[in-house]
Amino acid sequence: MDKRTFQALLVCFAISILYLNWIVPPPENQQASDPGVSDPVVSKTTVGGQDAEVLPTRPKLSSGAVDSGPNKTAQAVTEISALTAGSNTFPVRSVSLSNSDLDLKFSSQGAILTEALLRGYHESVDDEFPLPVISPKLKSQGALGLRVSSLNLDLTQRNWEVLKQTDSSVSFRTQISDDQFVIHHCSIHPKDGFEISSRVSFGGTWPAGTELYYEILGAERIRFDASGRAASYPNQWVHAQRNKDGSLMEAVHSGVEALESGEVTKTKVAWGGLESNYFAQVIRVEDGLEFPTANLIVKGAAPGVNESLYDQYSDEGIQGWPMRVGFRRMIDPSSEHEYAFFVGPKDPEVLDANQSWDAIQLIDYGFFGWLCRPFLWLLRISESVLGSWGLAIIFLTFCIRAVLHPVNKRNQRQMQVQQQGMARIKPQMDEIRERYKSDPTTQHRKTQELFKQEGVNPAAMFGGCLFIFMQLPIWIALINTFSVAIELRQTGFLWIDDLTQPDMLFQMPFALPLLGQWFNLLPIVYVVVTLVNQRMMPKSDDPQVQAQQKMMTFMMMAFGFIFYSFASGLLIYFIISALVGIVEQKMIRKELAAAGIGPGAASVVASQGASSPGPAGPGKGPGRPGRGKNRS
Template identity: 25%
Template sequence: MEEKKFDANSIIGFLLLGAIMLWFMYTNKPEEQVQETQNTETVTEAQQFGAPVAGNLETSPLSDSIANLEAQKRLGDFAYSASLGSKENGTTVIENELLKITVSNKGGQITEALVKNYKTYDSLPLYIIKDANAAFNINFGTTSNRIFNTKDLVFQPELSKSGENTILSMKLKVSESKFLEYRYELKPDNYMLGFSVRSVGLSAVINSSNAINLNFDLKSYRHEKSIKYENQMTALVYEKEGGKIDDLSISGDDEEEESEVSWFGFKQHFFSTILISETPLKTAKLSSNTLFKDVAKDSVFTKAFQVAAPLALSGGELNYNFELFVGPNDYELLASYDKNIENIVDLGWGIFGWINKHAFIPLFSLLGGFISSYGLVIILMTIVVRIFMSPLVYKSYLSSARMKVLKPEMTEINEKYPGKENAMKRQQETMALQRKAGVSMMAGCIPALLQMPVFFALFRFFPAAIDLRQQGFLWADDLSSYDSIYKLPFTIPMYGDHISLFPILASVAIFFYMRMSQSQQMNMQQPAQEGMPDMQKMMKMMMYFSPIMMLVFFNSYGAGLSLYYFISNLLTITIMLVIKNFIIDEDKIHAQIQENKKRPEKKKSKFRQRMDDAMKQAQEQQAQQKKRK
């Protein structure tokens, strides 16, 4: 048998092979935060610069070289931007007299937006964007099978001037001549920020077969005293399909997918963030979620908004021109930009909005131009509106007086034709009497109906008037919010945890107004007929129901709106008393009616003739049915 000998070369070979295997395993160990899906790597900011360095430890040239190699491996074409050394937490500020905008190197996005000339309800600086409540991101793929999110990458800032305008260019670079750029331009004394997104020389880098998505998210901060009221006025509003204005539900979570979106706005009660696209977004998915749930609990935010929209390449490059408005919901200010964004202010639909735009906004601005107290502006505006509407009040009251004079004769007709079988005959005789006397129930209803658009227009106007914000009057410290005179130690459902005085005064005034109106309406009401509901009882219920509803729901509404209703009802009561006691003479009205009855009846209109024929035919059918029975 051959004796085995020690082979030194074999041992050395095995050791070298083992060392090579250990080196291979070490250099190819799985990296943290690298997620592969279908051979496509998603690159985040943590991977852009390699592993974070703890404390203030200095890095050696070797570690820097390793970090650069790691960045080269993960970022591919965008490794050059990572090598330029811009700090992740670095920021650049651009500002004018109205805005202070802070843009972060990370993501090249706005991280702070301060509206300078306004304060929060608790006298703090008013930030629309702060502490990561907003995120702007573009998600895209590259030809090297990587997916990038711009919000995770570090841009290179370049600040410059163009005349009086401040320009900030944020570039994510492939090289000095190839980059993705966010360009911000701020003009003096302006809330509108020029904003463009473009790529230069990236047609060979961006993978056109992958979707390129813009995402803009924002959680709206609470800025007003009544968070419940503010939440009711907070919504995502947008313009689509060549001028159609729409919004998501304010009462709960909502989501829509729309086409041809030219602008969308994250609207809060008195402030908005609006992104306007020069080229309408072909499609956009918009969503809104309510963060404020419980009035008894304090909340920092009201709603969370999200917008996602695909971006199209032009010649292999991105090229989008936007404008970004960050500022107050001042209707005239927004209208001055000629972008249709003034429609973000809810002034009511149809005729209500038209009245506000063409009557009440100019009137309010005119009065506010020479009166410093907005409480007095509301009172004076209410007086003007009531004087303007007084002819309608007069017409309504005059019709009521005529019906009152005619009521005894209508009672005689009811007594002459009693019972259900004579209902048609009673109605026919009553209408003939009114026509002959020159009296019509519609003459009293039409003036009341004509006042309704004004009523609803002002209901929308005062909550939208930013000029009332933080303006005090008497005991109210803010006419745009509730005027609490006592804080309750508990919360009453629907009412709240405080007592507001102006809604109480408005409720008392509306009670007496409805009491006067009830007697007026009863004069116009025909005598009670068999089988008909008791209108008097219904009107009594309304007399108590309306003030109670106002007392409950207006407790958390703006004091300016309650002040208007209080003054308006007082003035209406005064006008009605003046008309009743000093203008209308019932004896003269009675004499006029008697004269009218003596005149030959005018030829019936075709409509009146058809009505009379239909009533006559119905009466004959009734008579035939009675004979058969």
């Protein structure tokens, strides 16, 4: 390239820059947002004494949007993003739908469900008003909102026209452009039920051959009752995918937390939603197909975004981190998309009525669900016979203790036998300690040889601790049962109003650190009963046994502190179990004493007119466990 050619190109480039920046007039109403995305300019006016949005008209879609070139999708998105709603303006209206189970409120501002109340449930025992599970007070931010994600067009910010309204249905319409609109129809069963039918249709002329997507999302938060596990995991999001044959996979329950990318997507999802311990909102595709699925989208907040605000919500008893669960689907003007939105209790009877989508999977009993289910079955049977959930819990306690009795008896026998064995070999142990006090390695080896020779196992003396740890799965299962089983919610017993909450005998004039302002009697009764039980244990001069008893006492007091804010129904189980344990210990010790085992063996034998066997020698008597070897 010669010098003149280069200069000519440079001059042409300079002229182009000058023309584009100083000669061409700037575009009108240009926004400082994403160049491929622009939202409608909204102004305010007054219609019928109410504020309403006025959305000005923009040009129709140009014919270039249906061009078959390689960039037709990007071109269509750019052109549609320049559209707004039509010139129609409507006042903001609140629409109420109801049946015997639900009271719903929709708003034309976004065509969203703003409030869902359950008629058969209440805030407290004395409350007569329906229980809100989705509401502004819970910071739910509305459900069933639509958003055209391909255009970054949030339809929840528009004021929709109410086309038609009845006691059980409502239809909304919003104009995207002169020849494009969206209709959102919502309805419920006029008599009963917890499901909302949602139908979405995109009407008018839309670009051919383009992939434009929209989203329909649930509420950000749902009500939870803070008790047990629910206090740590207020809301969870749940979804169920389908296998290739159309069958449903096992539902996956995940905690609500910050999302690194702000959203999560899943494919081939049958249903998904947000749940708490007792309530759930679930959306699923209902397009008339045998096994309908769609792409699930989960939207939340990124780490560090508004974290202090969400912490404040948690302190107020509201779900902290927000999360919306819904579907992202391609816009299809030729068909109507239908959804079913369940908002209601996680009651087995209600969920069993929705077997088509296996709704019973909403109830998550955790890892020990195999224990929770038989416990609940027995509680239901007992309550139907006894007429009281409190008495049913007491009956369940007796049943569990009866099943554990053989294990407890065996542990107690081993403990007593080993204590006798340790008492018998104490002189030999003292001799070994004195002889090898300067050689710990040899002392330990000789001691272990003595244990093996005499058939003594010191670890067996800790059977009491082992018995407690064996009950941990039962305790965890019961904690989950009282946290998840809605049948127990607001069921009373004695002075207790709600067996799923602390007994809250009275409110103190001050708050205790970590314990709160309510005085809960049951945890204190539990600690007292367990301490009495420990005091009734036979005394021992063995340092290991004494250490075990001290550890047991400390554990019981620690459990009382941990359980202070737990469900009162769970504390009833613990107290009755401890009382039964006291009686059981007396029975077991009496049986062992009759067999010549334990501290009371000598007196029992004497009362029967026989001589006491005393501490048995090697290979002799009940005090000598195992066979062992005779010593020379």
